[in-house]
Amino acid sequence: MKLLTLNFLTCAIKTCKTNPASFPLHPRNAELEIQEADINLPFLKNILPRLMWEEIRTIARELGLPDLPSTPPTPTDLSISTSSTAPSNPDTSLDTDEPSEAPAGEETPSQTALDLHRLLLETCIQEGILVCGSCGHEYAVKEGVANFLLPGHLV
Amino acid sequence: MSRPEDTLPPDLFYNDTESRKYTTSSRIRSIQSSMTHRALELLALTSPSMILDVGCGSGLSGEILSQTPGDGTPGGPHVWIGFDISASMLGVALEKDVEGDLLLADAGQGVPFRPGTFDAAVSISAVQWLCQAESSEEWDTPAARLSRFFNGLYASLRRGGRAVCQFYPKNDTQKKMVSQAAIKAGFGAGLLEDDEGTKNAKTYLVLTVGGGELDGDITGVVRGMDGVDVEDVRRRARGVKRGEEKKGSRGWILQKKEQMERQGKVVKATSKYTGRKRRIQF
Ligand SMILES: C[S@@+](CC[C@H](N)C(=O)[O-])C[C@H]1O[C@@H](n2cnc3c(N)ncnc32)[C@H](O)[C@@H]1O
């Protein structure tokens, strides 16, 4: 399970949902694994405003990962924009053979984007448990799959 | 043709043997793939999005969500999270090394994500399983399951988000029960039928969450699409001006009924499936 997913999962127990402590779930005895994936810059930009950064820092600390900066990156931090040179160079777009294939602003991911990608989309919890900070319920993770099935009395 | 959900609960029906058989059948793969593409067309995503796949099974849809526009996935590649009640199905997905994250979870228990997590959701051939009445537990009735599912789904989508659920309703009553549950949860809902009346008929429940920059009106989603037969569950009522019908007339009653249905209230035709207490509100 990607750390990205952990930034969105909450305790499944209904009475917990209203308690702020039901998010984030806290990993215990976690075995981490890096699973490489292609970087998806537009996705990172899309998801960035939805991240709960303070909670990502908490989880990183709990997993023993290096400290994260106290403020989240901004969208502009994520790319080394080549589009900034495009407007000063309007002729190049006219010269290309297939202008529709190459919209202005083909962007190169910055080191910040690569780091964020590594942390959120490639760092995975393979084994362990996720613990609710409100009710203490434990969700087991096996082979990267978390078990969110609840016993009937907790539904 | 027998309906698998009439035989066993889903986690037992989709055991290791059945999950493997399901996933390797080229007929099933091609049907599920074309329905996923149809759902994506209805979602009309234009950039890489965060998507929930409900009842993701072995990840047949997920594999498509991970593809690029060049491979036929609009706005892709998307990042997706799938959940399913069958550990065997998820096991097959793991073997295939799908790119999305997988969870073992029961849609009838809710959707365990914080509000506004997803841009969109898909569910292919799964929701009819929520309508089964096999359980004797009080919390586990079809109505309660559908309500937990759609309420959870609604909350987990961002404002302006969309969901498309292709499902196989057993009959019109079930179709209605499912759409009413979605509407009651707050969704704008429309039913779309492909190949209606044939044995290949496919039903898509297209759901929108108001707000945000997307067109929250379901008629906007399907406007201008080819071969689409739209059955907007709200449309008839909207066409009639308020107060146009004479109070007490048949037209007036039908209009009232439709208003109530739109608000997700249980009206006569659907009540026999709900055995719970009714709260009449005017
Ligand atoms: C016909 S398969 C479809 C699988 C996948 N969506 C596809 O298109 O290939 C139906 C799936 O719904 C799942 N399912 C049934 N009831 C469910 C529930 N309550 N919660 C989550 N998944 C469920 C089943 O386990 C099964 O994997």
Ligand SMILES: [Zn+2]
């Ligand atoms: Zn809890």
